[in-house]
Amino acid sequence: MLEHDISTAGAIANLSTSELAFTDAHRLDRRRFLQLVGMGIGAGMVAGPGTSLLDSVLAGGGNTSWAAGPIGPEDGILVIIGMHGGNDGLNTVVPITDGTYYDHHGALAIPAAETLPIDATTGLNPALTALKDFWDRDQLAIVEGIGYPNPDLSHFNSMAKWMSGKPTGIPTSGWVGRWLDGHLGGSSDLFAAAEIGTTLPLHMLGRSARATAVPASRPSFGAGTRESDLREYETIRSMNDDALGFWPREVSQAFVDQLDVAKTIGPHIPDELPETDIAASLDVAARLINANLGFRVLSAAWGDFDSHAGQPDMHPLRMAELNEALLRFFDVLNAQWASRVTVMTYSEFGRTSHGNDGAGTDHGTSAPHFVFGEQVRGGRYGQRPAIAGLRRWDRMGHHVDFRDYYGSIIDGWLGGDSTEVLGRTTEDLGLFAAPPSSPAPTLPPDRAGDFVPIEPKRLVDTRFGTGAPKQKLGPGGTLVVKTAGIAGLPTKGVTAVVVNVTAAETEADTYLTIYERGVTRPLAANLNPTAERVMGNLVVTAVDDGGEFVVYNNAGSTHCIVDIAGYYSTSAASRLSPLVPHRLLDTRDGTGTAAGRVRGGQTIDVVVAGRGGVPATGVKAVVLNITSVAPAGPGYVTVHARGAKRPGVASLNYVPGHDIPNLVMSRVSADGKISLYVSDSSVDLVADVVACYSDDVGTRHMPVTPARILDTREGNGAPRARLGRDSEVILRVAGRGGVPANASAVVLNVTAVAASAPGYITVYPDGVPRPLAANLNVGVGDTVPNLVVAKIGADGNIRLYNREGTVDLVADVNGYFI
Template identity: 45%
Template structure:
């Protein structure tokens, strides 16, 4: 009699078979498993398809063990098994449902940390990459997934999920194995693999099964410890000659020598960096296998540890981090030619109870959520979030989507059909896909790996492009709905390891009201904006842009045509130890009242030097400062340049204005001689105001982490605040746990804040919660204007920032661009 309380690990062992296939000797002593393992570990197809491995793996080995390349209309499926029963309620969180917090008070995720999907549900804060995929329409969240008469045993429920057949009968095979049975011999040769040492039930068919691949490269002969080397030398000596013991001895000796030689030759390649986290490692290997194009149609990976009966908060968040990073690592590794050929699907044998227990854990449940991810997935919500109403301590959630409907929809929509035969019954097709594999490109998928925390390297402003005169290689404006790719790394002194660039972007000669979005190449264009040009105005804004594939960024213009000018002021790289000391805003200069030592407007062709170190909290060791510069009362169209004192003034601008216009802009300025910066005005005269927001210095631990732009505030839509313009008052914007900002560990957030059509001239101030509002401003907008500005928002003790509007009423929009670590 099987123990119904059998552990997850024991259930997996009982539902798996040792991988006995794939060990038959082939050319040069290689086996099929060894070949696939070498591919996954980077010997073949690791960095780029077809560029690695030929010197290590002979062509006859590839010919013997590689299957036929996948066909033009064939999709690839990556299945992720979350063993133990993932807690769906702490993965897809009903954060506005009071019952969620009352039923699991000791493990519930605070609402202000949830990555919101809509006004009812959101994702766990450790899933920012998956949230960005959902935001670009490339992830389906299927809610309330389960099956009738659910079983709470790991063994039985795993067997039901793995078998996936309607009706009764022995569970001796699984749905992927039965799909594999239906392929032609040539297609099935390397049709399915699992990144594991055993083959689970869902990968076993009646006639065929998957091949297992160890994720750790543990080839005999590859160890380098002295005892191992002595053993290898002994074996090599023993196998060095026939010894007169007959052909079987000679064949064994030859095979042993070959094994040792292969291990010696490829072990340096095995040392290629692979992540330590279990699932992230497996998904990186899976991407390398896809790149090799050896005929694999299904790759299975698994992650255990989800059976959290106690102390769930100590384990579950880390598992979700591994899931999030694993998917991101996969898309960072897989070759562009395969990105729209792959679908990823998560599964788990059951969910958890809605009530937590006294040990800070949950017990075996029923209905759960799963994800289907890909560039041709029809993103959105499927099914319904199970109701929490009327449940008692040991009650279970009711499912509303049969898990076989999800599997069948993937088989028919992505894997070539035959779902009803494989599942032994009809199912509801959920319509999860926008197009079939190989039917044409449907849009970019986010492919960038998680950004590392990076320090700042400041430079004197440097003009890198100006579409008016051809600087940078383009001498015509951006057209309507046009994206322009511009390469940055390896040029202009920006190294190839830079992850983000800081540049002052200026729009000129717009023919219609529009917006410009700057985003990394290789990533879907976010729902965010950096500039809002209008005809007749010159609009500047600081942009801190993540650098994408090919070391480039994309610039997108929405409407009409517009010229753009960019001056780089610095970049962020992991090799820099210069961090940000975020400060409450403090006024350092106001030429209207003499603050900062200059009283009176700056005239045409004139400049002033402004002392910045030792003031407003700025350290004497500071290398660069973040200043919000505002020009007011200009008498003519002009531009202002901020640069390090003591250096030659560069051909660049920090702000551009027309007569009578008030223009703010965040400036990251390298500090020059004597701890000062210089401020130049080109034409007419203008007053200048400068508020310091922080200083960059060596050894300061707070580094910058760029994220995919994410909207966290829009008072026009009710995002982050009530759906109403902000009157002459302050509102609190929770930032920790939102828009890719972690729930803990951030000191400041980089925001692009836009004031939209204020009812009268006003200014907006962003400052940390918990302090008195400072005498400073971040945006200045006239009635009816749309004015953006980058803001470094230092966070208060509650992880929030206050936003104050001085006069009238104004709609505010804020997009997170990154954050600074503690």
């Protein structure tokens, strides 16, 4: 049982500890394990008393499960500042003409002449110059008399009520956490909200979602760049093996997640930060906003404000610390975020109007709080509680319920449902003059590119020493592929290339990651080859200024083949028009050609112009998903413009027993046709068009470093559950993984994992009927990737449909069109 007058620190500690089921090890997931070690519970057994196994607490998986990405163009960011211990509201917003204040507070009262006057009756604490500047710009709302019915004078109890957003009942979740529940719709996102600190307080914990805890310092573990650090990190990653069992897997995954998050956040945090806790926390908060990682809520708190004694020294120091922190925050914050950020304050209660015999004040009830930012409607709100007639131990009444305070911010700034979050209808205080308005920062315009299709050409074949040493790519090995000045590509102005990457003679199950040279290898996969099976996949990858990209092999050894089919250039060329997928060819039923299997050595021609949304004239290239169905033996398909010389490369490799898809970008002949050549063995072919390129209309490609935005195994982007038969996932794309809200299409590598039955996956824009098309075809137990160019729905979402059995889905974003 807690003492009624528990200390501020004790209250915070008790309200920052999540439920932990020590009796059932399998209920301790990665998220909770990280909270355990981050808060020192169990850390003493490993790292010694008073230390933590990790530098920060992470709410769930890292970039293996969640990917940082920009916020949407109409999204606001809320920064919450907690003043723990109970702030003296009368010495913060000073009633300079109220003689009773001076009588009750006595020597603690601030002379009117020393305050920062905001009107004839009120002055701000003399230290709060930053807030006075906001007041002068009509951007500071002072909400007076905030409290709740039947106030509690215990730090713990009152803090629990404020953090939960509910004045009654036993709190099991917090108001920001419940907003996250609705915002994320049952999925998880590491970069939606964060507490700057090493524990997660109650208000940041929802029923299903929770924030991340980010330390107010540069992460030391996971952010090192020395060769010894990198070797250590790779060793830790290699220990993450399902075969080790539950506990070793969970512990190793916890460390892997820490590595991933430290790598994302670490580069944005400097080694030197302000000395005071709140200034350091707000410095970090500003840098996380500048980085545009997707955070919608950032929270920080400090104290102690519990001024039972020594208030003449304590409270002015807290006010000076707050002012220093605000000045630092807005100095670090980039100006482009000014209309996107609102700051609010809270404290578990105010202080008594009467001073006590120890040169302090005692636990009170209602108090004023601040909301400020460029879009805030400045002014005084609520009502200052009357103090005339209050006896020594009387407390001030409240005029604004804290649920109305929270609700006005949830609805006015976060776009959330305050009724659902707070459990009742709330009164809108009208705190905002305008919603968030500035466009979200975008990538540099010189990265945008137009498409130049070329006849496919081979760049690399390690089997024969073409473009690389004549040897397999070993485990953990990398291969640098140069494109500038090769295969007809220019030496400058290339932003990304379209390549078909094939793994052959693979010795062990592995994955390949393709990424721009010079950037940190992303936690994504483009290809999942298995032993002794040839597997290819189309890849759109950014290249560095020298036109180079990297191929990484995770395990075993494999030969690597790279064929280029086009590139994106800063010079004017073709632009993409995304389409709802449409079937142009199916040799099984005679769609697009005569019915019947295609024989080995045979070429068929397919009309694409004027079909499936492709213009009848002016089309330069098409984006097709080609699928080989029930091949009689091994072979490959080559797709090219009709009438052009057939290139000596493969667009798709097939083997018996598997229906294999691959995305293809192919030039179109002047009469609007393409050709498909089958090398060996008979096979049925299916082709679905998903986009086309023209010179006079369309959108430009923008490459991004690959980032994971969906993983149903981890609850990233969708609930943590396998997708069932005849079921869909609605995936939010806009504002995630580097994709802005106004993108028209997204480039994704979609992987179906461990399918339980033969079937297919269809990816299409939200808001339209599901088309008769397939992007992936899977067999029992298969893990199959395929590149997808998907038109984005008007609401910023796409849908992924599973036809048969159950399957996990993973999606890594590689770029977008805008």
